[in-house]
Amino acid sequence: MHISEGILAWPVLTSGAVIAAAGTGVALRALSEERIPQIAILSSAFFVASLVHVPLGPSSVHLILNGLVGLLLGWMAFPAILVGLLLQAVLFQFGGLTTLGVNTMIMAAPAVVCHYLFRAGVASGNRTVSWTCSFLCGAVAVFLGSLLVALSLVFTGEAFLGVARLVVFAHLPVMVIEGLITAFCVAFLRQVKPEILEVGHVR
Amino acid sequence: MCARQYILRAVWGGLFSGIILLAPGTAFSHQVYLFAWVEGDTVYTESYFGGKRKVAGGEIRVYSPSGKELVTGRTDDEGMFSFPVPQRTDLRIVLDASMGHRAEFLLKADEIPGGPTPADEKAIPSGNSGDSGKDPGEAVVPDGASVDMEPMRAMVEKVLAERLQPISRSLARLEHEQGPGLTEILGGLGYIFGLMGIYLYARSRYRGKDRA
Numbered sequence: 001m002h003i004s005e006g007i008l009a010w011p012v013l014t015s016g017a018v019i020a021a022a023g024t025g026v027a028l029r030a031l032s033e034e035r036i037p038q039i040a041i042l043s044s045a046f047f048v049a050s051l052v053h054v055p056l057g058p059s060s061v062h063l064i065l066n067g068l069v070g071l072l073l074g075w076m077a078f079p080a081i082l083v084g085l086l087l088q089a090v091l092f093q094f095g096g097l098t099t100l101g102v103n104t105m106i107m108a109a110p111a112v113v114c115h116y117l118f119r120a121g122v123a124s125g126n127r128t129v130s131w132t133c134s135f136l137c138g139a140v141a142v143f144l145g146s147l148l149v150a151l152s153l154v155f156t157g158e159a160f161l162g163v164a165r166l167v168v169f170a171h172l173p174v175m176v177i178e179g180l181i182t183a184f185c186v187a188f189l190r191q192v193k194p195e196i197l198e199v200g201h202v203r
Numbered sequence: 204m205c206a207r208q209y210i211l212r213a214v215w216g217g218l219f220s221g222i223i224l225l226a227p228g229t230a231f232s233h234q235v236y237l238f239a240w241v242e243g244d245t246v247y248t249e250s251y252f253g254g255k256r257k258v259a260g261g262e263i264r265v266y267s268p269s270g271k272e273l274v275t276g277r278t279d280d281e282g283m284f285s286f287p288v289p290q291r292t293d294l295r296i297v298l299d300a301s302m303g304h305r306a307e308f309l310l311k312a313d314e315i316p317g318g319p320t321p322a323d324e325k326a327i328p329s330g331n332s333g334d335s336g337k338d339p340g341e342a343v344v345p346d347g348a349s350v351d352m353e354p355m356r357a358m359v360e361k362v363l364a365e366r367l368q369p370i371s372r373s374l375a376r377l378e379h380e381q382g383p384g385l386t387e388i389l390g391g392l393g394y395i396f397g398l399m400g401i402y403l404y405a406r407s408r409y410r411g412k413d414r415a
Contacts, residue, residue, distance in 0.1 A: 003303035004235075033406050040399035044392045051388065087394055091387040149303060166301065 001064055001145055001171070002050075002088070002103050003152060005096035012155045017101025023078035023108055032131040034074060038196075043067045047087055050094060063174065067141030070111025071122060071134070072196060078104065078113035088138070102152055103158045110144035122186055123197050131183050138182030139175040146171045237263075237298040237306040240371045241288065241315050242364050249372075250282045250298050250306070257282030261300040268293045291315050314371075316360060 006017075049063040078163045082104045088094040114137045121133030137146045150164035189196050233260065239248040246265075250258035263284045265274040273289040278298075294310040 001303075004305040006307075007299075007303055007305055033403065036399050036402055040395050044395045047391050047395060049387060083395060083398065089390040091391050153303060 001106060001142075001149055002085075002095035003099050003106070003149065005098050007156060008099065008102060008152060010157055012152050013098060016103075016152065017104045019109065020078065020082065020101040020104035023075065023105070023112070023139075024082055027078045027098075029076040030075060031079075035073075039073060039076050039080045042073055043084045045069070046081055046084040050084075050088055050092070063178060063181070064107060064142055064145065064183070065138075065178065066107040066111040066145060067114050067138035067178055068185055070108075070113075070115045070135050070141055071118065071182065071186075073111070073118075074115045075112055077115070078108045081108040081111065085161055106145050106148040106152065109148065110141040113144060114141040130186065134183040134186035137179075137181035139179035141166065142175045142178050144172050235298065235300050235304040235306045236374075237296065237308045239296050239308050239310050240368070241296075241310070242368050243316075243361065245285050245287050246288055246294070246296075246310065246315075247283065247285045248278070248296060248298075248308070249300045250278050250284070250300065252300070252304075258298065258304075261298050264299070265289065266295040266297065268295070288315055316364065324407045 036151045046065050046069050047185060049065040052063040065108065066077065066081065069080055073080055082100070085095060085100055085103050085107070087096075089096050117140070118133045118137035122130050124133070146167040147164060150160060150167050153163050153167075154160045186197065223415055235250065235252050237248060237250045241247070248263060250261050250263070252258060257280065258278050258280060259280045261278045261282070263274075263278060264272055265286065267273055267290065273294070274286045276284050276286060277387050278284045291312055293312050294315075296308045296310060298306045300306070300310075
């Protein structure tokens with residue numbers, strides 16, 4: 001889901017960067033000290049997740065975990081993903097420095113959206129509801145991310161529907177796997193640290 | 204109640220850490236690689252994703268140093284694409300593997316065998332006096348001998364190319380492949396927690412001043 005350097009036109013790059021900066025700005029204003037370790041841990045999880053290769057589908061895809069990051073962090077997903085992507089670009093040559101903004105937007109915006117869509121459901125007392133919502137949170141975040149990839153590529157002259165179908169199809173296995181991982185992590189957190197999942201948790 | 208909850212926690216924890224530990228081992232992914240080598244008069248390219256999956260149907264474009272498009276084509280199911288050497292200059296080969304994956308490979312003029320550079324690329328300044336571009340061996344051979352030498356030379360070159368092909372291939376691969384290793388992964392994690400430490404340190408100093 002990382003777009004490499006040298007593909008996108010500069011208007012797309014700049015608008016991506018602006019959105020990423022705005023999101024990070026919103027997050028940093030609301031940042032409280034107690035959340036820093038949590039952000040760092042999820043940022044590292046995100047950083048490492050991109051190394052997990054899913055050997056299915058017509059292309060090379062890997063875990064993203066933006067649903068999980070968004071679910072637990074809300075707006076803080078922006079700085080967490082930005083830092084993760086920066087290090088991936090510098091150390092792994094995934095994506096690149098010029099596409100840092102666009103890639104942050106592609107992965108962090110769906111994370112925030114899914115946070116607000118599924119947070120309440122995940123925190124529900126009913127196990128089945130909680131499980132379903134966590135699964136959807138992981139899957140939908142990847143789905144929205146691939147739509148954003150397609151949307152970014154449209155401006156390079158590729159037809160939206162064609163690209164969108166390709167990218168979404170390639171990420172189908174990832175959606176399922178991320179859904180399962182997110183659901184699994186939520187189930188784990190319910191056991192050991194339920195306060196993280198509470199609806200009224202300080203953001 | 205303690206025992207049951209304890210066991211549950213242990214099981215969850217085991218599964219969880221299992222996933223985390225197994226994950227990085229499963230194959231390093233996603234980066235797309237392109238490399239090219241020359242064999243005789245043909246340039247071979249091979250494209251694959253990290254994790255050794257071939258790029259099938261990726262678009263290859265070849266550019267001259269001045270940016271002129273020389274060759275285009277698509278990789279086959281094995282990720283291979285080959286084309287005759289269009290000209291003996293540096294060649295910039297670009298792979299577009301769709302969905303935002305892209306890689307480049309610069310094939311240097313001196314990796315293309317076949318004697319001096321013909322002046323088919325004007326962007327390259329070609330000094331006409333005997334300069335570095337010329338093979339010194341050729342200049343020394345007297346005219347009479349060079350007639351007999353030619354087929355020999357061609358044969359030796361052919362055999363050499365065949366023998367050296369796997370080596371040049373793996374060299375190209377090595378040069379290009381810098382998949383993330385454990386060092387990079389641990390380094391990255393270190394950076395993240397370092398950043399966290401710096402932030403918390405700065406905040407705590409700030410708060411300390413406030414109190415004083």
